[in-house]
Structures are given as structure tokens and as C-alpha cells.
Amino acid sequence: MDITVRMPQLGESVTEGTVSAWLKKPGDRVERYEPLLEVITDKVNAEVPSPESGVVKELLVAEGQTVPVGTPICVLEGEGAGAGAPAPPTAEAAQAGPAEAGTARAARPEAGPGAGAAGTEASARGRYSPAVRRLAREHGVDLALVRGTGAGGRVTREDVERFVREAAEAPAGRPVAAEAPAAQAPAATPAPAPALAAGQPAGPVAPPEPGPDDEVVPLTPIRRSIAQNMVLSTSTIPRAWSMVEADVTGLERLIRARGEEFRAREGVALTYLPFAVLAAVAGLRAVPRLNASWAGDRIIVHRRIHIGIAVATEAGLIVPVIRDADRLSIAGLARAIAELAEKARAGRLTLAEVQGGTFTVDNTGALGTELSVPIVVPGQTGIVTTERAKRKPVAVGDAIAIRTMMPLCLSMDHRVVDGADAGRFLGVMRARLESFDEATGLY
Amino acid sequence: MPEKTFIEAIHDAMDEEMARDPSVVLLGEDVGLRGGVFRASTGLIEKYGERRVIDTPLAESSIAGVAIGMALNGLRPIAEMQFADFSFPAFNQIQSEAARFHYRSNGGWSVPLVVRMPYGGGPGVHGALYHSQSVEAFYAHIPGLKVVLPGTPYDAKGMLKAAIRDDDPVIFLEHKRAYRSVRGEVPDGDYTVPLGPAEVRREGRHVTIFAYGYMLHESLRAAEELAKSGVECTVVDVRSLKPLDVKTIAEAARLTGRVLVVHEDNRSFGAGAEIAAIVAEEALMYLDAPVRRLTGPDVPGIGFNHVFEVEFTPDAAKIARAARELAEF
Structure with missing residues (x-):
């Protein structure tokens, strides 16, 4: 009895998968739940287990090919095969007896x-x-x-x-x-x-043709997924944008004073990012509407806070998710961030680790930028960036002082929230960031 | 240049080296009065006397052990195993002593020993289970030995002379079918062929065939046949397995991207596996087809029956078929 294996849905909103490697070939036996192939979806690799025990009869999709979820990808010969069914070909068959392996293969061209x-x-x-x-x-x-x-x-x-x-x-x-x-x-x-050679465009927008000095870079699944998400975001989400500046002089001192001790004790560096996440979580608690999804005819407000953090990798931008970020201390956040970033760079993230984010924090300041207009991740309502912290003169009371200032930039889905919500969120986030000093507990 | 058989070339090499260097001695079963069971040493005992051409008891372990002792004490012995199949009792002496003396003494001692072994079988040899075996893989696995398998009379003479002059132990394998069926030009007088380099015997752009010993000739015949239908083969004579000519192997593999390794020895863990691994390591980005091996099957020996001999042994027709498949892949 043949069993058709289909491209599985490896997560919500995943519509297609790329077969990255077959772990079995035709003729191989496979046990139920034994890994059968590897699939690359948007941002992760996943092993797909065999749904049944049997012998691989035919692979319908080649490695490197991308097909929609539900497409038949493989045929298994199941256990229920009748007594008269031919024995599955085995590796030994090719070698059995003194006949050379070549003899068996030689039959093919003459067939x-x-x-x-x-x-x-x-x-x-x-x-x-x-x-x-x-x-x-x-x-x-x-x-x-x-x-x-x-x-x-x-x-x-x-x-x-x-x-x-x-x-x-x-x-x-x-x-x-x-x-x-x-x-x-x-x-x-x-x-x-x-027609094409004559220089007439094939459609309204003909994609550019590479010239002799150009390099053609094929799209990786990650690049394609980033592109799709960006287009989806900018074409469907009416984005509004706000910015405030936070005085992080105290935070800067805290990191300088205790960073080394922290690294020695925890094994990870103490950066601005865990503080930014903690502050953003405080903002979301004050403005729950920013921790929500637009769902067409209604708004779904999420009670749990899962923060996506943007990680630049060689393959492209990846946004792994810190689940229940509101339950973690500074030290817990620092560890979670380091772990996810390392996994992202090594390409070892699981689907669960990149899905389910409810809000995104991006420490673009680490790249040296002073102002960003981030794009809202589809399915979320807001994204906040923390920019480069810079010492500059500011008015404190009636005096001018040199303080370390960090811009915070928020993009939001204006269908879900209004400017007042953005202002409140940024105010709380700023206040939280300004509250840190050397005495702040990290645990 | 005179044409000679393979066995005549072996004889000439030993004769000339014994005449040139009084430290060269020959020992083995029936190598003296009988002139060797394959007549490789005909006339040598008459010429050099029984102190230099020594008939030994029927005990291979002792032949090897005595020869190693001679080599450590200033002689350059040629030890003949009557059949390669019989070298297994001597295996311990060869692998535990000859192969590691130089290493073990930190370079202080060396073992300038040649062990000649007639090997192989196939149609017409009727060697059956105990007179047909190919033993190259066993010895090629041992660090400290050189293992060579000349295919032509020219190489047989030149490489045997080089082996006798070499300060390391050399396993010198002579295919029994080549002895009298393979003829070729052999210069009179002194020359040597270095132990190590492979030789490209034929160039073609479609498939590269690696072979050695008698299989070289079956491969060349196959290439000749394939050329008639437009399939051009490169044929490389891998006449030294240890040292192995990685550079020539990689270059020849890159040339066509389709590789067939042929040997009579059993398939698993054989020279074919080693050559295939080198091709994978050195020429992967040039491969256009899986690397194939055409070898004797994994059965313990060639049956006496002619049908078994034919079935076991790779030949020109099987090689041509395998190469054609690669060309069409």
C-alpha cells in the first residue's frame, strides 16, 4: 500500500517549504518517526519525520526545490504490502553474487x-x-x-x-x-x-537583466522570506512613527561599573539590549494595545509578552523570540539574548524560537545608527529601536550638562493604536531606561 | 629495442642487479636449482652460486625473518614468496619487523628488502582459492612499506631494480597472467623506474580509468574498443599504491569528471576505495558522475571452475560496459 508524504505545515503562516536534503533514498527502509528529510522554511531548518514505517519508493521533489504546503513530496511503500509484492530493493542486491555492480546497472540503457x-x-x-x-x-x-x-x-x-x-x-x-x-x-x-532580445519589456515592470560586469546572487530562503515580509508590511500596514530621547547616563555608568564582573560571572556581555527589552516590556504593560495583532475585523490583544529581537547574521536578518520576556530579570534577558543570537548565527534556531513574537526590539545603535524608521513585523503592532547612545550637552534644570542620550524610535500599526498610545509607551520606556544606575539589581 | 615477456624482464633485473652489487642475494622456495616455479630465477644459481641464491625450507615466516636479518646486516635480499597467498605466515615478520624497524630505531636502521610475490588469478590461471589471491590492500595499509604492481615488462625491470636499490622494504607484486602473456619493449642494460609516480597510458576526454597490474591491459583493451564508438578514455597506470601518486590521480580525475577504478582484488576496503576517496577529496568540484569501482566481488577466493574465473574477474568487456555507463550518465 502506497503512502503519500506531503510537505508539512511547519508553523502558522508557513505556506511553503524547500527540501534541503533527503535523508533517505529510494529503496531505503524508514521507521515511523525516523527523520525522512530536512526542510528549510522561512528562517529555520527542520527535520521531518516519516509518518509511517515503510520503504521509500519515490522522491517526488528534488533537493533545493520549493513547494507549497500539502504538495506530495515522497511515496512510501507501506507495511501493508501483500505477500506477493516484490521484495524492496536493498543495498545488498546491487552486490549480490560475483556479478559486478556494473552488470545490474548495465541493464538500464538496454531497457x-x-x-x-x-x-x-x-x-x-x-x-x-x-x-x-x-x-x-x-x-x-x-x-x-x-x-x-x-x-x-x-x-x-x-x-x-x-x-x-x-x-x-x-x-x-x-x-x-x-x-x-x-x-x-x-x-x-x-x-x-x-522579443526580449529586442529590448521590449515583457511586462509592465521588467526585472533588470544582469550586464557583463554584474554578479547574479540567487535568493536564499531567508532572503526571499525577508523580502516577502517587508513587502507585506509596507503594503498593508499604515505605519506611524515617533521618537524620544532617553537620558541613559546612569545606565551607561552601570554597564561600565559592573559589566566586567557580570561577564565573569555569567559568561555573557552586559549590553544595552536587555535593559531596552526590560524597558519596552514596562511600556507594553502600560499600553497593552501595542502588544496586539490586527485581525481584519477585530484586534487581538496578547496577554503574554514575547519579544522578538533582531539579529544580523551572514545569511540575513533573523528575529528570534524571547518568550515571556516579562518574567525575566536583566541577567535572564542577557542570557536568553546571547543564546538566541548564537543559535541564529549558527543556523540552529528551531521554528518555535522564531515564531510567536508579539512585539520587536531592535538595538540598531549597535550598528552605530542615530535614527531609524523600522518596519513593523506583519502580525505585530509595534517595533522599537534603541539608537546609538551619545554624550551631548542638554539642559538639566537651568544648567547645561553633558549627558549620555539615546534616541528611541517606535513604528506602529496605526490601525491598532494612535499617537497617544505611542507617546505613552515611549514615555514609560524612557522613564524606565532613565531609572537605571549603579545600584540597580541585575537579578 | 628487444621485446621481452614480463617474466624475462623480472629475470633480467635480478641478474643485472646481482652482477652489479655483490650484496644482492635471492632466497625462497625452489628459487635455486629449480629456477623458481615460474622460472624467474633460471640460471642464477649457476651464475652466482648457492651462497647468493638460496633454496629455503617451505616456511615463509622464516624466509621473511631471515631476509630481514640479512637486510639489517648489510645485504640487499630479494625474498620470493612462491605465491602471494603464502605470504600470510610471513605477514607478522613483514608488518611487525620490516615495516617498522626504521621508525622504531628513529632512523638508525633500515631494511633494504624486496619481497617478490606472484599474485592474482583469472581465466586460465586455475589458481583457485589458494593460488589466485590479490594481497595488495593488506600490505598497502601498513605504514613503512612500499607496495608496487608494475603492469608492463619495461616497468617490471625498471621498478624491480629501483626496489632492490631502495633502502626501505618493498612489496613487489607480479601478476601471474602478465608473466608470459604480456610482452613489451625492454632496453638491455641499466635503467630504473622510480617507485611512486603513476603513468598516464592513454588520454581521452570522457572517462578516466584507474588500473594497475594485469588490469591495466584489460582497461587499455576496453578503451580501444570504446574509442570505436566515440567514447574516449584516459587510462592511468597506478603502478605504485604506496607511495600513491595523488597529484596525477587528481589531475586525471579532473580531466573528465567521470572516474572508474578497476582492480581484481576484492571490492571492500581495497585500492579502489582509497583512490575514490582521493578523487572525492581532490577533485570534487570537477565530478560529473559518481565515482565507480569495478572489482572482484567480496567472496573468499576465485573458484577453480572456468565459469567462476570469468565471473569473478574484471575484463575488457565489463570495463567497457562500466565506462560506457559513466559516459552516458
Whole structure:
């Protein structure tokens, strides 16, 4: 009995997944709950367990391919197979007896066209050998455009070389764009793409074509997800923005006086961020409306406070979530932040650790900026940044003093809250930040 | 240049080295009066006397042990194992003493010993379980030994001379099928072929075949056959397994991106696995197909029956089929 495995929904609002690696291949036995494949979703890698025990019959989606949730990705031969069913192929079968492994494989080319072709073609598509990928990178070739002549329609090294040669000879001097995959049109011959080559835009907004001096960077799942979220945010959320300045002279002194001791004791640095989170939590307690989601015809106010913190990684911006941030001390927050940041940079975050945020704090000051206009994460109502703390002259009473000032910038969804809420939130957050001094307890 | 058989080349190398250097001695079962069971030492006892060409008791452990003692005391012995299969009683002497003396004495002592072993089987050899084995993997695994398997008469003479002059122990493997079926040009007089470098015997752009010993000739025949249908093969003679010519192997693999390793020895943990690993380490970004091995199967020995011999042994037809599959991958 065949069992179809589908791309699972690996979290709310996750609509598609990319197969990053198959952990089993056709013919392999897999136990129920044993890891079957790895999937990359928006920001994390997840292992997907097999729903049933059985033998992998066919992989329907190649590694690197992105498909919507629910798409069949694999067929398992289940336990219920009848007594007469053929034994699943095993690794030993290829080696059994004195016959060389080559003998068994040699049968394939003679098996005639069509025999087993579908299986091999599906598995060959989208999978490229190291040599092919290296050549494609060197020549900037989109491999999806290359017709494969290898076994099962596989793109071989020679195919890429021929493609590059023919592209160079094509009249417009640009890659031959219209070459169909072998499966659809085996006899297709490369032809120049006339309309596009003539410089007419294909649609209202034609994406730019790379020139000879340009580098083409393929989209990673993270980059794509950031892009989608940013577009969603700016196109659906009417954003309002406010800024205040907090006097963090006391906080600066606190960090300077006790940072070293803290690091020696806790193993993590004492930065502005845990204080900023603590202060933001105080603001959210005063203005619960900022800890909410717009839900079309109603507003959902969240009782629990889960703070997303922005972490810059080599792969892109990731926002892991400190759950129930309102229950943590400064030391607890510092530890949670360090742990999440390290996991984010190592790519080891789980889905649970990047989901469920109700508000976001971004210490953009760490990057040296003095003013930011942050973008609200879709599903949340507010995001606050803490900017670079700078010593400057300010009026204290009737005198001028040198104080350390830190701007706080808040963006908010104006459907959910108004300017008065923003002002109140920033006021509380500022007051909290200004309350720290050397005597503040960290635990 | 005169054409000679492989066994004549072996004979000439020993003859010339014994004439050149009085410290070179030969010992083994039937190497003296009988001239060796394969006649490799014909006439040597008459020429150099029984103090330098020594018929030993039927005890390989003692042949190796005595030879190691000779080597430590100023001689350059050539120890002949009548069949490579019989070297296992001597294995302890070779691996525990010969291979590690130099290391163990911090370079103070060396063992300039050559152990010659006729190995291998296949159709026509009728060696069955105890006269057909390939033993290269056992010895190539041991640090401190050199392990070479010449394929041509030219190399047989040149590499044996180099092995005799080498200050380290060398396992010198001679394929029995090559002895009289392989002929080639062999210069008269002195020359050596260094132990280590592999040799590219044929160049082609589609598939790279690595082979050694007798399998070199089956591989060259396969390449010849494939060329008729447009599949061009590079054939590399990996005539030294220890040291192994990593550079030439990597370059030849990069050339085609499709690699086939052929050996008669059993498949698992053999030279093919080592070469495949080197290709993966050094040429990954050039690979366009999985690295393949075409080898003897993992069964304990070649059966006496001709059908078993054919079934066990890689040959030109099997090599051509495997290479063609790689080309079409």
C-alpha cells in the first residue's frame, strides 16, 4: 500500500517549504518517526519525520526545490504490502553474487525508452553534479534553461559547455532563454529569444537583466522570506512613527561599573539590549494595545509578552523570540539574548524560537545608527529601536550638562493604536531606561 | 629495442642487479636449482652460486625473518614468496619487523628488502582459492612499506631494480597472467623506474580509468574498443599504491569528471576505495558522475571452475560496459 508524504505545515503562516536534503533514498527502509528529510522554511531548518514505517519508493521533489504546503513530496511503500509484492530493493542486491555492480546497472540503457523514465527524470531534475554547478557559476548560467542529455534527462558537464558555447554564438549575445526542458520537447533546438532580445519589456515592470560586469546572487530562503515580509508590511500596514530621547547616563555608568564582573560571572556581555527589552516590556504593560495583532475585523490583544529581537547574521536578518520576556530579570534577558543570537548565527534556531513574537526590539545603535524608521513585523503592532547612545550637552534644570542620550524610535500599526498610545509607551520606556544606575539589581 | 615477456624482464633485473652489487642475494622456495616455479630465477644459481641464491625450507615466516636479518646486516635480499597467498605466515615478520624497524630505531636502521610475490588469478590461471589471491590492500595499509604492481615488462625491470636499490622494504607484486602473456619493449642494460609516480597510458576526454597490474591491459583493451564508438578514455597506470601518486590521480580525475577504478582484488576496503576517496577529496568540484569501482566481488577466493574465473574477474568487456555507463550518465 502506497503512502503519500506531503510537505508539512511547519508553523502558522508557513505556506511553503524547500527540501534541503533527503535523508533517505529510494529503496531505503524508514521507521515511523525516523527523520525522512530536512526542510528549510522561512528562517529555520527542520527535520521531518516519516509518518509511517515503510520503504521509500519515490522522491517526488528534488533537493533545493520549493513547494507549497500539502504538495506530495515522497511515496512510501507501506507495511501493508501483500505477500506477493516484490521484495524492496536493498543495498545488498546491487552486490549480490560475483556479478559486478556494473552488470545490474548495465541493464538500464538496454531497457528501452520509457522504462522507468519517469522516476529517473523526476529525480534528475534540479539535481546537479559538482562539476555542472561549478561551470554554471563560472559562466552565470541558469541551469533550468539547459537541456539535459544525460541519463534521465540529467544536465551533464558537456551540456553546460554546449549551452555556454551556443549562448556566446547567439545573435543577441545573451543566454538562450527559450530552450525547453528535454522532457517536454526532446527535439527542441536552441533558438534566440526575439522579443526580449529586442529590448521590449515583457511586462509592465521588467526585472533588470544582469550586464557583463554584474554578479547574479540567487535568493536564499531567508532572503526571499525577508523580502516577502517587508513587502507585506509596507503594503498593508499604515505605519506611524515617533521618537524620544532617553537620558541613559546612569545606565551607561552601570554597564561600565559592573559589566566586567557580570561577564565573569555569567559568561555573557552586559549590553544595552536587555535593559531596552526590560524597558519596552514596562511600556507594553502600560499600553497593552501595542502588544496586539490586527485581525481584519477585530484586534487581538496578547496577554503574554514575547519579544522578538533582531539579529544580523551572514545569511540575513533573523528575529528570534524571547518568550515571556516579562518574567525575566536583566541577567535572564542577557542570557536568553546571547543564546538566541548564537543559535541564529549558527543556523540552529528551531521554528518555535522564531515564531510567536508579539512585539520587536531592535538595538540598531549597535550598528552605530542615530535614527531609524523600522518596519513593523506583519502580525505585530509595534517595533522599537534603541539608537546609538551619545554624550551631548542638554539642559538639566537651568544648567547645561553633558549627558549620555539615546534616541528611541517606535513604528506602529496605526490601525491598532494612535499617537497617544505611542507617546505613552515611549514615555514609560524612557522613564524606565532613565531609572537605571549603579545600584540597580541585575537579578 | 628487444621485446621481452614480463617474466624475462623480472629475470633480467635480478641478474643485472646481482652482477652489479655483490650484496644482492635471492632466497625462497625452489628459487635455486629449480629456477623458481615460474622460472624467474633460471640460471642464477649457476651464475652466482648457492651462497647468493638460496633454496629455503617451505616456511615463509622464516624466509621473511631471515631476509630481514640479512637486510639489517648489510645485504640487499630479494625474498620470493612462491605465491602471494603464502605470504600470510610471513605477514607478522613483514608488518611487525620490516615495516617498522626504521621508525622504531628513529632512523638508525633500515631494511633494504624486496619481497617478490606472484599474485592474482583469472581465466586460465586455475589458481583457485589458494593460488589466485590479490594481497595488495593488506600490505598497502601498513605504514613503512612500499607496495608496487608494475603492469608492463619495461616497468617490471625498471621498478624491480629501483626496489632492490631502495633502502626501505618493498612489496613487489607480479601478476601471474602478465608473466608470459604480456610482452613489451625492454632496453638491455641499466635503467630504473622510480617507485611512486603513476603513468598516464592513454588520454581521452570522457572517462578516466584507474588500473594497475594485469588490469591495466584489460582497461587499455576496453578503451580501444570504446574509442570505436566515440567514447574516449584516459587510462592511468597506478603502478605504485604506496607511495600513491595523488597529484596525477587528481589531475586525471579532473580531466573528465567521470572516474572508474578497476582492480581484481576484492571490492571492500581495497585500492579502489582509497583512490575514490582521493578523487572525492581532490577533485570534487570537477565530478560529473559518481565515482565507480569495478572489482572482484567480496567472496573468499576465485573458484577453480572456468565459469567462476570469468565471473569473478574484471575484463575488457565489463570495463567497457562500466565506462560506457559513466559516459552516458
